Amino acid sequence: MRMRGEIAYVKEKEEEEEEEEEEQERNEEENKMVAAVQRKYTSVVGGRFPPSPMKVVVVGYALTSKKTKSFLQPKLEGLARHKGILFVAIDQSRPLSDQGPFDVVLHKLSGKEWRCVIEDYRQTHPEVTVLDPPHAIQQVHNRQSMLQDVTDLNLSDAYGKVGVPKQLVFEKDPSSIPDAVNQAGLRLPIVAKPLVAKSHELSLAYDEYSLQKLEPPLVLQEFINHGGVLFKVYIVGEAIKVVRRFSLPDVNNCDLSKNAGVFRFPRVSCAAASADEADLDPCVAELPPRPLLERLARELRRRLGLRLFNLDIIREHGTRDRYYVIDINYFPGYGKMPEYEHIFTDFLLSLVQRE
Numbered sequence: 001m002r003m004r005g006e007i008a009y010v011k012e013k014e015e016e017e018e019e020e021e022e023e024q025e026r027n028e029e030e031n032k033m034v035a036a037v038q039r040k041y042t043s044v045v046g047g048r049f050p051p052s053p054m055k056v057v058v059v060g061y062a063l064t065s066k067k068t069k070s071f072l073q074p075k076l077e078g079l080a081r082h083k084g085i086l087f088v089a090i091d092q093s094r095p096l097s098d099q100g101p102f103d104v105v106l107h108k109l110s111g112k113e114w115r116c117v118i119e120d121y122r123q124t125h126p127e128v129t130v131l132d133p134p135h136a137i138q139q140v141h142n143r144q145s146m147l148q149d150v151t152d153l154n155l156s157d158a159y160g161k162v163g164v165p166k167q168l169v170f171e172k173d174p175s176s177i178p179d180a181v182n183q184a185g186l187r188l189p190i191v192a193k194p195l196v197a198k199s200h201e202l203s204l205a206y207d208e209y210s211l212q213k214l215e216p217p218l219v220l221q222e223f224i225n226h227g228g229v230l231f232k233v234y235i236v237g238e239a240i241k242v243v244r245r246f247s248l249p250d251v252n253n254c255d256l257s258k259n260a261g262v263f264r265f266p267r268v269s270c271a272a273a274s275a276d277e278a279d280l281d282p283c284v285a286e287l288p289p290r291p292l293l294e295r296l297a298r299e300l301r302r303r304l305g306l307r308l309f310n311l312d313i314i315r316e317h318g319t320r321d322r323y324y325v326i327d328i329n330y331f332p333g334y335g336k337m338p339e340y341e342h343i344f345t346d347f348l349l350s351l352v353q354r355e
Helices: 004-042 065-071 074-082 112-124 134-141 148-153 174-184 253-258 290-304 340-354
Strands: 057-063 085-089 104-108 129-131 160-163 167-170 190-194 202-205 218-222 229-236 239-246 262-265 308-315 322-330
Touching (some): 057 065, 057 340, 104 112, 104 340, 112 129, 134 290, 134 322, 148 160, 160 290, 239 340, 290 308
Parallel strands (some): 057 085, 104 129
Antiparallel strands (some): 190 202, 190 218, 229 239, 229 308
């Protein structure tokens, strides 16, 4: 008789083997597709080459298995094939320069070793578009530097003003947090996030005493009431797509007096929390002005050096034009973005056409 632990272990091992088999089948299928396309567009027809061979865009990708599953959905791969785009898995056990040739390399892997590999590849293969540069990605992985460009931009025009919440960084000694928060003038409640943006986890501290219970390294942000709705602004090159998501509810003085402690939230905003079809107060539901978002995206693309990212934006409740960027994510969950397969394939084709 197997104990529960043994059953769980066997099941986990079987799942791992199944994933490896699926990955192997995917690679074999991709290799067949590449070979077929090469035969199709390089074969001689009637003693002559086809008059206008179709340009096949080969996109090498290095993603985690979870990211591969969420991003490379059948609807994306099908449309991509129709447009002459092939996604080919990068084999991390082989030198990257020995693979391909690629027109575009798409990656989202962590670790210093991978950063060195992809940076070296960028230097030796300038003809390949790498999405995105490792040093630029690192900037938004650290919440101390993540929002600095938004602060420096200090965007304000006829459509609105965009800033960041007051924030402090703590790398150790949680006992000093209450005094530092008071000196900086941050109002309760306080949002606490991990310093390194590896997860979407956050905490909300309602009182000064509870601040000492937080675990550095972390970033503390002043909580801003925003009607319980945030705007996810997806950016793919020059394209922008905005969706509404439910967020943390507003907190008033009565809530502060009745609540104490630290409340942890594994994930506040996700596709399941879509607010696009909800019956919301028009003042809360109204999307940020398009011209404001276009200018913000254009400036941040240039300053950050990124082409694949999203912004989490809130509008201060009770205002019509006061916006705050509270998070920036590199290569977010595009599979949750409406019409992402059309937007992404058009973007990939535009990269090659510019060349």
